[in-house]
Amino acid sequence: MPELPEVEVTRRSFADAIHGATVLALRLGKPLRWPLGCAVDHLVGRRAGLAQRRGKYLWLPVGEEGLLLHLGMSGSLAFGRDLGPAGPHDHFELQTDRGLLRLHDPRRFGAVVWSTGLDAPPVSTLLAGLGLEPFDARFTGTYLHERLRGRRVAIKQALLVGDIVVGAGNIYACEALFLAGIHPASPAGRISRPRAERLAGSIRQVLAQALEAGGTTLRDFKDAHGVAGSFQMQAQVYGREGQDCRHCGTAIRRLVQGQRSTFFCPRCQTRS
DNA sequence: AAGTGGACCTGCTAGC
DNA sequence: TGCTAGCAGGTCCACT
Secondary structure (H helix, E strand, C coil): CCCHHHHHHHHHHHHHHHCCCEEEEEEECCCCCCCCCCCCCCCCCCEECCCEEECCEEEEEECCEEEEEECCCCCEEEEECCCCCCCCCEEEEEEECCEEEEEECCCCCCEEEEECCCCCCCHHHHHCCCCECCCCCCCCHHHHHHHHCCCCCEHHHHHHHCCCECCCCHHHHHHHHHHHCECCCCEHHHCCHHHHHHHHHHHHHHHHHHHHCCCCCCCCCCCCCCCCCCHHHHCCCCCCCCCECCCCCCECEEEEECCEEEEECCCCCECC
């Protein structure tokens, strides 16, 4: 579910509200991807800071320490004073004096991990190796071209790894490649300089548009106030197999790369 | 070292 | 109506 736009939309929807709140209690449901790493009452009495995002991770400072959150495939956060009783898929709750922060995650690929800081393990380990933020000024066509050099994997898969640039998951990688006119199976290392330049711009453009649209809600994504995204309405290729390309009318095709579906227009997207 | 496939877990939908 | 197979927004790990 949550790629960079959804995570950022989520962050913006609760960051101000929880900033400065005092932690009253913490409750855990079923196990998530990793154990919390501290006692459930460890953070009680400390104040939440301003939530930050790195890639698809969120970092919520609490006192001098903090919590790293990941929404996995099916996670979403809710924040409010009256969220009702916890359901069977609500696996993390942070009660504060300004409201309850709740992680809802049916598939439990998400995580909440305590750490003494962003630069301390285990968080530093999880974040090590992440590529540039797409809106970082250092993320240029030259950088992208340089980092793709020598890689034989398909460009679509190279983007998903996230060690070059973070934030584009399955939906936005497909959409960015469409915008750039690049076939998803093109070998990453054979992308020309000009095409890398275009792709870098397309990645930023797609993520910015999705952010503007409040993210993509395919099934159940909601921000912390329960608002759904609408980028799915403007998707050019994702989930549109068999439908007409909005640009040239050719039927959108689906292929499987690394056990994930890729959608593309066989006419608009070329290998060179 | 880079590339591949499996693993984690639950729910929904299409098809028989 | 009921069962089953296949699919889903992510990422880590073991193996070649």
